[in-house]
Amino acid sequence: MPLTLGLTGDVMLGRKVDEFQQRRAVDAVWGEVLGHLQALDGLLINLECCLSTRGQPWRRTYRPFHFRADPDWALPALQAAGVNYASLANNHLLDFEVPALLDTVDALTETGIAHAGAGRTVEAAREPAIVSFDGLDVAVVSLTDNTPEFAAGPTEPGVAHVPMELDREERETVRTILARARRHDPDLLVASLHWGPNMVAEPAANYREFGHFLVDEGVDLIHGHSAHVFQGIEVYEGVPILYDCGDFVDDYRINRDLRNDRSFLFEVTVEDGRVTRLRLRPTEIADYAVHWADGDVARWCRERMRERSSPFGTADAFERLGRGLELTVA
Template identity: 30%
Template sequence: MGGELVTLFLAGDVMLGRGVDQILPHPGDPGLAEAYVTDARTYVELAEAANGAVPRRAAFSWPWGEALDLLDAAAPDARILNLETSVTRSDDAWPDKGVHYRMHPANLPALAAARPDVCVLANNHVLDYGRRGLAETLGSLAAAGLRTAGAGRDLAEARRPAVLPLPGGRRLLVFSLGMASSGIPSSWAATAERSGIDFLYEASDAAAADVAGRVRRAKRSGDLAVVSIHWGSNWGHTVPRDQIRFAHALVDGGADLVHGHSSHHPRPSEVYRGRLVLYGCGDLIDDYEGIGGHERYRDDLRLLYLVSLEPDTGRLDHARLVPLQTHRMRLRHASREDSDWLHGVLTRSSREFGTRITRDPRGDLTVHPGTGSRLPPVGVHP
């Protein structure tokens, strides 16, 4: 059965807590249990020192800026983002953790402004304010009518994929899992008796086989499956071989797209057996503007990922990557010069995968199906 392409909007980390929460209409308690910054408003002041005044009690749409019109014009069939914050009034800051993110539940319209269809939650900030905070997060999102995946009141709920209807009677399944390599404490793992996230210690062959098995059991004929993974370090363009093996095994096992995130900047992409693997989408919204130390990675530059798949096969038709920049804690179009810079970085870092990325006159980037990965098959990686 044929049909129109299925287009998905995919975002990396959407961090509406901490400093971003402080500029929204209902800021929560600004107190932080961090070693160096004890007031979330400090992050707003850093952004202002870098680029100018940021409004307080800003409209809920403010952090998204020009991204909202871009999304409306693209009209994707589904919108999937990594919500990397707790949504709670809890003060139970997780002990011995350096950074804590929370947004006030009354600020959830700032998330709803982007009309996400699925918020994946298996990341290293969703339990920043304890299991009481997680319970409030899950309840607040459910009350707002927002689907989630990757966290739950027990392991079965954390592993349950979000299911979205697609045109033509098809379904989109979204699985969410997080790995220790992204800084997730192992104690956040959900169990049969304990709330938490779908957690993996490592990107092992056994873990990949288990996840792929769950994908196969859940898929029906005509379904498409996305596996969203929070993994890896914050900085750097090199993709570890175990992550490549893991992603390949998921595709071999039935995943149609691998949606990786955790890095604060975009990482390479790969087209493996016709399926797109995004090893790191980078941050989309955060409060890092004005924080120094990693300027060479240009984490002020962000990408909207609009991925179009063949409905019958799940194979990539093309992926449009729209460059944006955060400025005064709001997203705006990136300059042509900055788009060129991103194109060069992604082309070089994706070269070993054989990925073909072009740039159009507007500055948007396109990932093409190409000839496939240049890497050896999964079983013989060094």
Template identity: 30%
Template structure:
């Protein structure tokens, strides 16, 4: 029954996406963007944003934390993450001591104290719009947001209302407003969708209300980055809807897109000088059932002089801990991502170039 529901919902949402008016691009990319630039004059100083994939602090990772402390998952990457002006990840778990597991194959719930490791590693904001944040029900979800606030970690993609769930996290960096938005096209059912007066997650199953909130975020900022939870597990290439949606977001002013959920690496695409990282894989995760789940990318986006650059650092997850790769191992993983990419190359430094 659920598969039938998903098929109907995806077909309906794609139809709605294709009917969106063509003037949206000009409306957002024109006057609104110019107004934002006038309010916050551009500087030559580059802004760096580092983004990683799925972070799980439960199961075997939770046991490692119990043995070695909250900083264990990030021991090999924390110094790297702290170098960015802003660091973002996808938090793939509820964080609470409350609630009962949902009726689904995998449910995750981490202990509140584990969030200190995220904070210590330099994470500024996490995405909650994914298929595990509400694994233990509404009370645990509300507690997850409270525990994040208590650890001074911002969050996007979830909230007590639709407006809060779709709202961007905005920080002024070097004179520019940088916005992070979180969206999911992978949710168990509509009960997880945020509503006007209902707590939940920001979904991307239809053009609206998503695009209205995206345009608002673009209008309020100078740089907008979308963190997407989408595509199918362990696949090498994005679904057709993901490529269509990425273009739609960019047409509406988004400056970079970074995806996760597939537990595998996918390629990079450039569209209108904007990079799309379809999947950066897991980051902190349990031992996967598929070797693809151990492959990870750390992506650093650099924004300067109206130009966006991207760089990847390949990593391998060992005992729940991401370890940056070097030498031939790094070269091999860079080559894999390049082969999976669309009109994009990756040099020996990991810099993503346009082809």
């Protein structure tokens, strides 16, 4: 039976989002998108903040931004949307030092939301998340090349960091991480990657190479994020590479050219352990919540996605689907 899994870019619930959520309904952060999220068979996000009221802002190296959300509302909000999995390998899990990272990991575990990419040791941070969706077993590994000072160590909490330069040592490290995931015999293997710099509309060559390497090593879907703007989509050897899913919820200053407040809810149809179809539903951030994009905004999203996918040969493969786009993978 085909299943539909949703994937989002960054979900940042701190600062102004956290402030507004203290005086509105728990599920208000999802706007009118909420019902659609709840109807999905599964939902995977990148959690771009820690969930805690503890810790002090990271000062060991320069950090201009620190993102933290109160778990008293944030956890119920994630549950209300039906979030099944959260990626934690990113550049904000240690914004409030080790206590807040540990609170995040423990809170998600206690709530039953699967997660990968951060932990008490490097071995824990590299462990895959295993999630079952109506009989479909999905393994997710989460890695980042951002903020090397946040990297977990043999006895130090942190995130699963790899430079994504693909030297011999890194290839073996990544192969070991993927082998751990495959030991669970998943139907679908997903790599959720927080890679690359902010505010760039196309991936650099090393990220394309890293994505291709993962597919060659057996990954079935690549869920990219980090740039704060959505990037193009490539289908390599029958596997979709979502180079960057942009931002889904945040309070960031808007770049009027790149429009980091606009993106998509990315939906993949999975049949017999393969992604066969991809649907892109345009979204827009307003009032510290996510909303459906319509009219000129939706048109802008469709046009930019086609433009940004052109280098990968997929621009003409997109078909119009309501306000969004659809891509047949296999």
